[in-house]
Amino acid sequence: MALDPSFIGRGYPPTEPYEVGREKIREFAIAIGDANPAYTDAEAAKALGHPDVIAPPTFPFVIAFTATGQVVNDPELGLDYSRVVHGDQKFAYTRPVRAGDRLSVEVFIDNIKSLAGNDVLTVRGEVTDATGEHVVTSVMTLVARAADETGK
Numbered sequence: 001m002a003l004d005p006s007f008i009g010r011g012y013p014p015t016e017p018y019e020v021g022r023e024k025i026r027e028f029a030i031a032i033g034d035a036n037p038a039y040t041d042a043e044a045a046k047a048l049g050h051p052d053v054i055a056p057p058t059f060p061f062v063i064a065f066t067a068t069g070q071v072v073n074d075p076e077l078g079l080d081y082s083r084v085v086h087g088d089q090k091f092a093y094t095r096p097v098r099a100g101d102r103l104s105v106e107v108f109i110d111n112i113k114s115l116a117g118n119d120v121l122t123v124r125g126e127v128t129d130a131t132g133e134h135v136v137t138s139v140m141t142l143v144a145r146a147a148d149e150t151g152k
Contacts, residue, residue, distance in 0.1 A: 012070040017102040055097035064125040064138035067105035088141035117146030
């Protein structure tokens with residue numbers, strides 16, 4: 001069943017703050033294979049003008065994806081998550097994510113369309129710090145694959 005485009009523009013409450021820790025940044029950098037010292041060495045980050053280590057550019061996916069759960073699990077939307085694949089991900093930064101940040105995400109449904117029977121859902125996450133200042137915008141595209149003629 002196609003998703004209802006009247007959900008475009010719907011927003012969800014901000015998430016509880018996520019405290020960004022040095023160790024989480026280090027673990028993420030290792031997991032993605034990025035050896036940039038600004039992700040693990042506070043002095044290297046300070047030499048680049050940052051107050052502490054910074055996170056790799058894709059780090060906000062960790063909290064944005066969790067926040068997107070509000071959309072995915074919205075019973076009114078009726079998205080069948082068992083059919084969903086991650087189609088695309090983009091980030092637009094005001095500043096890097098830093099160790100010590102307390103970040104919250106407010107998510108919005110920006111677009112719903114149908115392509116070849118598949119539902120394509122665009123979810124935007126506005127990530128702000130504890131002072132309410134914008135840090136990064138995450139834009140995630142989810143594709144709910146159409147069922148085949150057997151319903152699978």
